[in-house]
Amino acid sequence: MSTTLPTQRPDPAQLRRWRQHLADERAEAAIYNNLAHRRTGEEREILLGLAEAEKRHEAYWLALLGDRVGKPRRTDLRTRLLGLLAGRFGFVFVLALLQRAEGRSPYDDDPDATSTMAADERLHGEVIRSLAERGRKRLSGSFRAAVFGANDGLVSNLSLILGVGASGVPMAVILLTGVAGLLAGALSMGAGEYVSVRSQRELLEASTPDPRAHTLLPDLDIDTNELALLFRSRGLDEEEAARRAEEVLAGGRDQRTAIGGDVDTHEAVGSGLGAALSSFLCFASGAIIPVLPYLFGAQGIVAVILSAGLVGLTLLGTGAIVGILSGGSPLLRGLRQLLIGYGAAAVTYLLGLLFGTGAAG
Structure with missing residues (x-):
């Protein structure tokens, strides 16, 4: 890495920027070291190599600052959040966040950073992308079933409850409908996912x-x-x-x-039992949410608003998680989930009103 340093005396804005870069490099090195200590083998070596690269960048800013390092600065909120998550959340989740962070190099437009450092940061993003891809392959089968099950439970049971409720039936019927929809849907999802994954594995095994x-x-x-x-x-x-x-x-x-040929365990497909269990539990956990206001005695429009609000928040959350793990925008994925879910529920609610009016007539 080129270490040609500026010869002119830095102004206060430059010093603040250099100190911030120094703090960020130290924090990122700590994140990689933290993740490395939770892995073994090749992944551990790769993460330690990334930490060493961040140390080289740290040395560059220390050389620039000289005796003007000053008090240690706090890193930015994004890096502090990554450091917090690195010690508490799943490996793939943190890598997905790091992938997005490394993809936005702060050195691209910094006149005091070297082109080598900017290229390093871009390459770090590709390394993290590859590591995250390994993890995504390991969890993609069960994760797909889990996300699909949770969202299906949220949307289908909210639609069911709103549609039946709009027809004017008693509150006890709405509650019974929600519980029945939860059990029937969870069992159906679990059984269907098991058959789907087993069939896919059998097709792949036939070609091995x-x-x-x-x-x-x-x-x-x-x-x-x-x-x-x-x-x-x-x-x-x-x-x-x-x-x-x-x-x-x-x-x-x-x-x-x-x-x-090489042994192929078809990790990306996942196991049938694991996918079925994930699908069952996640559908049930999603389907219970729109029922909660009715379980606690809410009625009428209050129950509808509470049910729709809880489902909306959950859809935003699951969409954001999918966005993070896939390397996309959490906000856009969350809004997409919300619009699709509310669209389906609105159509069912309107149909319930229509049938309820027709029956009354």
Whole structure:
């Protein structure tokens, strides 16, 4: 990293900016060290490498400041929040937040920062993106079922309660409808998710190479070389397939891996039981929310407002979490969830009013 330092005396604004950069670099290094101590193997080494890079940036600002370091400054709110979350929340959640933070390098427009430092920060964002992608793959199956289940429970039961309530039925019927919708929906979601994930895994497993295929090698006809056809069926061209077959037969490649293929545990799909349980619990936790005001005795328009308000806040929250974990905007994802949920509930409420009026007539 270039360490050519400004020769002119810094003004007060520069000193404040340099001290802030110093505080931020120290805080970010601490975050990476904190995360590294919770991981093992390659992920730990990568995070420690990022912490070391932040230390190099810290050294640059210390050299600029010299004897003008002054009192330690507090880092910005974003970095303090990341530091707090790093010790308390899931690894993937914190990495997703770091990915968004590293994607906005403060050095791009700072005349006192080197171009190398700005490039470092951008590259850190890509490293974090790759680490976060690993974690997303590990949780994507169950996470998808959990998010889908929670939002389905929120929207479907709110729509059900509002639609039935708008028809003018007694309060006891509305409450019974909400509880029945919760149980029926949760059981249906759990069973459906189990069948869906199991079916997907079975389809993937049917395409996985037979791990015992390498045992056929001693009996292959070397002249016709059926092995080359196997490699061609897996996407290699004729020349590359022939070369790979010769290497395997000559012992130049591990036969078990070359013939049977790498073991694929289909982590991104998740387990059927795990997805079913997540879906059941999350649907139930979502579906109970619109029922809560009725359980505590609220009636009429007050119950409707409370139910819709609780669901709205929860939709905003789940949408924001999805946005964070996917690297998108939490606000936009939350508003999208809110509009979709309220749109479905509004349509059902209007239909309930229509049918209730028709029945009364």
